[in-house]
Amino acid sequence: xxxxxxxxxxxxxxxxxxxxxxxxxxxxxxxxxxxxxxxxxxxxxxxxxxxxxxxxxxxxxxxxxxxxxxxxxxxxxxxxxxxxxxxxxxxxxxxxxxxxxxxxxxxxxxxxxxxxxxxxxxxxxxxxxxxxxxxxxxxxxxxxxxxxxxxxxxxxxxxxxxxxxxxxxxxxxxxxxxxxxxxxxxxxxxxxxxxxxxxxxxxxxxxxxxxxxxxxxxxxxxxxxxxxxxxxxxxxxxxxxxxxxxxxxxxxxxxxxxxxxxxxxxxxxxxxxxxxxxxxxxxxxxxxxxxxxxxxxxxxxxxxxxxxxxxxxxxxxxxxxxxxxxxxxxxxxxxx
Amino acid sequence: xxxxxxxxxxxxxxxxxxxxxxxxxxxxxxxxxxxxxxxxxxxxxxxxxxxxxxxxxxxxxxxxxxxxxxxxxxxxxxxxxxxxxxxxxxxxxxxxxxxxxxxxxxxxxxxxxxxxxxxxxxxxxxxxxxxxxxxxxxxxxxxxxxxxxxxxxxxxxxxxxxxxxxxxxxxxxxxxxxxxxxxxxxxxxxxxxxxxxxxxxxxxxxxxxxxxxxxxxxxxxxxxxxxxxxxxxxxxxxxxxxxxxxxxxxxxxxxxxxxxxxxxxxxxxxxxxxxxxxxxxxxxxxxxxxxxxxxxxxxxxxxxxxxxxxxxxxxxxxxxxxxxxxxxxxxxxxxxxxxxxxxxxxxxxxxxxxxxxxxxxxxxxxxxxxxxxxxxxxxxxxxxxxxxxxxxxxxxxxxxxxxxxxxxxxxxxxxxxxxxxxxxxxxxxxxxxxxxxxxxxxxxxxxxxxxxxxxxxxxxxxxxxxxxxxxxxxxxxxxxxxxxxxxxxxxxxxxxxxxxxxxxxxxxxxxxxxxxxxxxxxxxxxxxxxxxxxxxxxxxxxxxxxx
Numbered sequence: 001x002x003x004x005x006x007x008x009x010x011x012x013x014x015x016x017x018x019x020x021x022x023x024x025x026x027x028x029x030x031x032x033x034x035x036x037x038x039x040x041x042x043x044x045x046x047x048x049x050x051x052x053x054x055x056x057x058x059x060x061x062x063x064x065x066x067x068x069x070x071x072x073x074x075x076x077x078x079x080x081x082x083x084x085x086x087x088x089x090x091x092x093x094x095x096x097x098x099x100x101x102x103x104x105x106x107x108x109x110x111x112x113x114x115x116x117x118x119x120x121x122x123x124x125x126x127x128x129x130x131x132x133x134x135x136x137x138x139x140x141x142x143x144x145x146x147x148x149x150x151x152x153x154x155x156x157x158x159x160x161x162x163x164x165x166x167x168x169x170x171x172x173x174x175x176x177x178x179x180x181x182x183x184x185x186x187x188x189x190x191x192x193x194x195x196x197x198x199x200x201x202x203x204x205x206x207x208x209x210x211x212x213x214x215x216x217x218x219x220x221x222x223x224x225x226x227x228x229x230x231x232x233x234x235x236x237x238x239x240x241x242x243x244x245x246x247x248x249x250x251x252x253x254x255x256x257x258x259x260x261x262x263x264x265x266x267x268x269x270x271x272x273x274x275x276x277x278x279x280x281x282x283x284x285x286x287x288x289x290x291x292x293x294x295x296x297x298x299x300x301x302x303x304x305x306x307x308x309x310x311x312x313x314x315x316x317x318x319x320x321x322x323x324x325x326x327x328x329x330x331x332x333x334x335x336x
Numbered sequence: 337x338x339x340x341x342x343x344x345x346x347x348x349x350x351x352x353x354x355x356x357x358x359x360x361x362x363x364x365x366x367x368x369x370x371x372x373x374x375x376x377x378x379x380x381x382x383x384x385x386x387x388x389x390x391x392x393x394x395x396x397x398x399x400x401x402x403x404x405x406x407x408x409x410x411x412x413x414x415x416x417x418x419x420x421x422x423x424x425x426x427x428x429x430x431x432x433x434x435x436x437x438x439x440x441x442x443x444x445x446x447x448x449x450x451x452x453x454x455x456x457x458x459x460x461x462x463x464x465x466x467x468x469x470x471x472x473x474x475x476x477x478x479x480x481x482x483x484x485x486x487x488x489x490x491x492x493x494x495x496x497x498x499x500x501x502x503x504x505x506x507x508x509x510x511x512x513x514x515x516x517x518x519x520x521x522x523x524x525x526x527x528x529x530x531x532x533x534x535x536x537x538x539x540x541x542x543x544x545x546x547x548x549x550x551x552x553x554x555x556x557x558x559x560x561x562x563x564x565x566x567x568x569x570x571x572x573x574x575x576x577x578x579x580x581x582x583x584x585x586x587x588x589x590x591x592x593x594x595x596x597x598x599x600x601x602x603x604x605x606x607x608x609x610x611x612x613x614x615x616x617x618x619x620x621x622x623x624x625x626x627x628x629x630x631x632x633x634x635x636x637x638x639x640x641x642x643x644x645x646x647x648x649x650x651x652x653x654x655x656x657x658x659x660x661x662x663x664x665x666x667x668x669x670x671x672x673x674x675x676x677x678x679x680x681x682x683x684x685x686x687x688x689x690x691x692x693x694x695x696x697x698x699x700x701x702x703x704x705x706x707x708x709x710x711x712x713x714x715x716x717x718x719x720x721x722x723x724x725x726x727x728x729x730x731x732x733x734x735x736x737x738x739x740x741x742x743x744x745x746x747x748x749x750x751x752x753x754x755x756x757x758x759x760x761x762x763x764x765x766x767x768x769x770x771x772x773x774x775x776x777x778x779x780x781x782x783x784x785x786x787x788x789x790x791x792x793x794x795x796x797x798x799x800x801x802x803x804x805x806x807x808x809x810x811x812x813x814x815x816x817x818x819x820x821x822x823x824x825x826x827x828x829x830x831x832x833x834x835x836x837x838x839x840x841x842x843x844x845x846x847x848x849x850x851x852x853x854x855x856x857x858x859x860x861x862x863x864x865x866x867x868x869x870x871x872x873x874x875x876x877x878x879x880x881x882x883x
Contacts, residue, residue, distance in 0.1 A: 144401065145409045145422035147468060164362060165355070245754060249761040257760055267348070267418060272811045274760055276349050288426075311408045318402055 001106045003134045003301065006085075009326045014112060014136070018105055019085030021050075023112050026331075033087065035114025036098035037062070037177055040331045050074055050082065052089055054097025054212065058177065061204050074099070076125065092116040093127030094283050095178030096209060102130050110134040111297075117282065118289040119148060122189065123182045123214050135299040136326070139307030140284040141262050148262055148286040154279040155186045158258060161277055162234060169232040169252035170277070173241030173259040176202050178283050180238050181209045183260050184216045186281070187236065197222035197232065199239030199248075222251075245274070262286070291315055306331035337466055339367045340375045340440045341473040347484050351756030356486055360494030364521070370441040373516025376495070378477065380488040383515055386447045388459055388478040390416055396460050401426055417475035421468050437466055441516065443474060489587040499524025504541030504728040507588040512538050537580040539588040540657055540665075541728035542573060542609060545718060545735035552736065553699045553719075560723075562669065563694040563702055565709060566716040566737055567652055568627045568832070569613035570634070574651055576602045577661065583612075594636045598649050601687035604679045606662075609655035609726075610691070613713070614647045617689035624652075624713045627846070628834045650687045653680050654718075657726055665726035672726065706738050715831070716740045742829040742847075743871050745770065745863040746854055748780055749824040752802040753813045755787065762795055763802040763814065766850065768826050772841060772865040780818055781841035781865060784830065789849030797853060798824070820860035827852040833872040841865055 007014050013025035021031040028045035035041055035051075037058030042051070044063035049056065053073040060067055074080060074089040076099065081087075089099035094115040101112045111132040118127055141148075162170055174180040180202050187196065195218040198206060203221065210216055222237045232252050243249065244257050259275045262282025270278040285293065290312060294302055302323040304312045309325035316323030343363045350356050360379075364372050377383035397406060397420050406423065413419040438446075443462065450458050459478070463471055476482040492510065496503040501524065512533030513520050522528030571586040581599045583592045592599055595612070614630045616622025625647075632647050633639065656676040657665050664672055680690045694717060696702040706717045716739035724734035747768035755764035765787040769780035790798065801816065801824050808815040817823055829851040836844035843865075 143409050143412055144405050144426060145413055145419060147422065147425060149468075164358060245761060247761060255760060265422065266413060267345075268414065270349055274754055274756065274812060276351070276355075276756075277346075278349070308408070308412075311405055314402070314404050314408070 001108050003108065003110060006105055006108055007103060007110050007112070007134075007136075009305075009328050013328060014326075016083075016085055016103060019083035019087075019103075021082055021085075023101055023103075024114065024331075031082070032068075033082070033101055034059070035092065035101060035112065036094055038095070038115070041114065044068070048072070050080070050087070052076070052097045052099050055099070057208060058097060058205070061208060062177075090128050090130050091125035093118065093121060093124060096124045096181070096212060096214070098124060100127075100130060102132065108133050110136065111299075112136045113138060115140070115284055116293075117285050118293065119151070119282075121182055121283070123178070123185050123209060129293070129296055132297065132299050134301045134303060135294065135297050136303045136305060137290060137294065137312070138284065139290065139304050139309050139312045141282065141286050142290055142304070142308035142312040144287050144311070146262065146265055146286045147288065148265070148282045149280055151182075151186055151281045152190055154260070154281050155183075155190045158187075158236070158277065158279060159190060159192060161256065161258075162236070165254075165256060166234045168234070168254040168256045170234075170236050171244045171249060171252060171255045171257050172236060172238045172279070173244055173257065173261070173275075174238055175261075176240050177205055179260055179281070180240075181206060181214065181216060182283070183238060183279075183281065184219070185214060188215070188217045192236070193217060194236075195220045197235055197237040199237070199243050201240055201243070202238065241273075291319075294321065295319070337437055337440050337443055337470040337474065339363065340371065340378070341467075341470040343375065344473050344476075344482075344484060345469055347486055353490065356490060357494045357497055360486070360491060361498040364495065364498045364524075369518050369521060370516035371439050373518060373521065374440045374444050376491060376517055377515035378482065379484055379486050380491045382488075383444070383477075384448070385444060385477055386450060386455070387480055388455060390479055392456060393417075393420055393459070393475065393479070396420075396456065396463070397423065399460075400424075417479055417481060418472055420463075421472035421475055424463050424468070424471060435465070437470060438462060443477075447478065487587075488589055492588070495520070495524060499526075502729075505530075507539055507541045509533065510539060510588055511582070511584075511590060537575040537577045537582045537607075539573060539575075539582070539584045539590075540607060541588070542571065542586045543655075543726050543728060543735065544586075544730040545720075545737040546730060546732050548719070548736045548738040556699075558696060558698055558702070560721055561719050562673075562722055563696055563705075563717050563719050564654070564691045565694060565711070565714045566718050566739065567611040567613060567624070567691070568713045568715040569611040569630055569652070571609075572612040572651065573607060573609055573657075574598070574602065575607040575658070576605055578605075591634075594633060594639055595649050596639065597644050598651060598687055601684045603683050605660045606656060606679065607658040608651065608653050608676070608679070609657060610651040610653040612649060613652055614649050616648075617650050617652070617686060618692070619685040619689045624711060626713055627832065631834065648686070650689070652689055652691050654691050655726060668723040668725065669720050670722050702738070706740055709740065714740075742831055742851075744827060744829050744851065745868055745871070746825050746857060746861065747783065747828050748818045748859040748862045749798070749801070749816055749826055750780055750782055750818050751813055751815050752798070759795075762799045764795060764799070766798065766826070768828060769818070769841070770863050770865050770868055778820070780859075782839055783841050783843060783865070783868065784828065784845035784848040786828065786848045786850050789829070789851055790853070794850075794853055797855075818859055821858060823859035825854040825857040825859060825862050826850050827854050833869065843869065 007016050012027045014023040022029045023033045024035055024041040025032050030047045032046040033050045037055045042059050044067040047069040049068040049071045056071050079088050086104040088102045092098040092100045092114050103110045109132045111130045115138050116127050174183045197220050199222055256276050258277035258279055260279040260281040263269045264278030264280045302316050302321055303326050305326040305328045313323045313325055346359050409423050410419045492506045493503050495506050519531040523530050573584045575582050581602050583595050585591050613624050615625035656672045659675050677690055680688050719736040721734045747770050750769045751767040752763035753765040755762050767782050767785045769782040771778050772781045805817040806814045807817055828848050830845035830848040832846045833843045
């Protein structure tokens, strides 16, 4: 059986003709398998959704309980049958509930990694390598320039800045699912035990993380009845990056804008975004992690999707591993 | 190297002056000698470092990585030093934990001691031992491409803050000291004596004037003061002692290299305060040329003979600080000026003249003189107490400056950019334009950019207009609706026009600021480019060939 017969890229996303289902479809479909809760992967309006319980919970939080016709939770490692095709979910280490999906029929196994990372992250289950014939990898940071440093060292930069500029409110831009909670947890792990203020749009997801046993410490809303800038003097405020360019940010005292993202590795990105303190913290693999993972899995073939496909394909060629780009559209790396 | 690299990373992204000062002062406090001294030299532009060709760096990189992958990376990043800093560790996650990185001081010493054949392997070895951020700093240092956004003046202010000294003391010492500045730091930390300078012709901090404010002159007797024209060049300090000749800007930057014509003409010994201008002196009966002509000569490391011919520089003398080796700063203005007149009389007539006094009997008379000066390169008058000694800094009382009124035009808001720091959630940097006849009819062409002049309440209004009327976005910049019948008219005050090759209009305003919001006007009522040029021309001499 050719890999194309098991999974193929279609305008709606990856499609399995044998089992008649899509993986992370970008438009509403009959049957969808979802790797994780970021909005470019998990969309509302599918007939049936199979995903981890946490991903289903997150989708319900974001889209409301009616986000799909019917849903079925998948446990990590459990083998399920979807239309005659065997599928199983395995931790991807990206965000809470994130999974790789292994699809298997007639002795051929393809692993769809979704988004994943190898770096340690106390807010989700760690990535597990799954042997396969075809490995479909993301390539968000698929260029040799991307090296994510130790996230704790990045958090130390933030803590140093708060010591240097104790009068300024430090606004930390972090996407609302995954990154925000990871940044808060990292701050706690680095010994920061003062209250952390959060933008309203993070509240539900932070509460959910806490309900799943991830302690985030003292969180307070970054809102006041009466606007009093001095209330946030020297405080850490976490919110979605877009909020800091908005009028919302005016309540803060001499705000110092930080941004936690893998893109902050590139100086020009930070400069253009008006970021004063770039924090290189990513929920995706950097270049060494991508290449290391492919070496470790040693699949017969690699398919590369969303990101810098051409560089990773080139690397595979140089390493003697057949590879091709999938050119799937519609994924905007909300998570980084 | 890490401490310095971290400092650079922060400085380039920190817009506020106070923020930069704090970062610099903390760096000076936390970094040991000689590293901090070399860091200071790097920022102030006084570091001499053996340079490395970009081609060699590229070769070193391609020794360890595929050329295609390198090209993808370089295309993406767009800066060679940054690309190499990031791709150098191909598979490695980083340095061995605990591995000590070379210090800035040892890197500088090493690079300057290398023979030509040793450079390649030494650079490779250094790149291996530095982390990406330090690698970037190192590569920028050796390729000479470091842009930090910190002036030498700001670095000196940070030293002053760090050591709780007055900046004028640091400016005076500055040109007598060399990297890594260990005696300077010892003094700033109260561990050592104030350095004693052996070098002659050092910079002495200049005396500055306050603008005339409302009612400032009411209680003052005109008979106690002298007035002279305020010329539109740059304020300089010229000194010669023995064979040492120097030309400094008013903040103490050594600009000697760009003005060999002026330097060679110094026949006297002493320290003169004056205005650096381009054109002919009054003594040679030829006109003084405009600031935009002077600009052709500024910010250059070297100067061609053609430049020297086309834009001859001279000094219009205001004051004398030292007569030979004799410090006369404690003397009164009149006494100093008499001595100055004697010196200028003997100096080459094409390179030196004496700033003439402006006789006046009353403040009202001076006011009308200021508003209608006899030369287009005059931007107002200076008022100096006859008995004033020469004191560094900006004292209130002895000296005043009284500028002529600015130009005013109505322009149309075209683009807005978000500000920084306190203003990061406001669109607070505004680009505005005036009307011009284009090939396809009337178009707005940008003539300037301003980010001050308005109140907080006016900023709210402008910000709201920008957010509600955005028609396009380019990164942090928004284009706003600007049509004859709809848009936002701003009254702009400015000091003059410079030629500009960057603006489509061919002109750029000097010191533009927003003086009023003209919500009562429609864009079609805003001014035209011809009006703007005519305004400025009315005050410019036609023979200078400027605008």
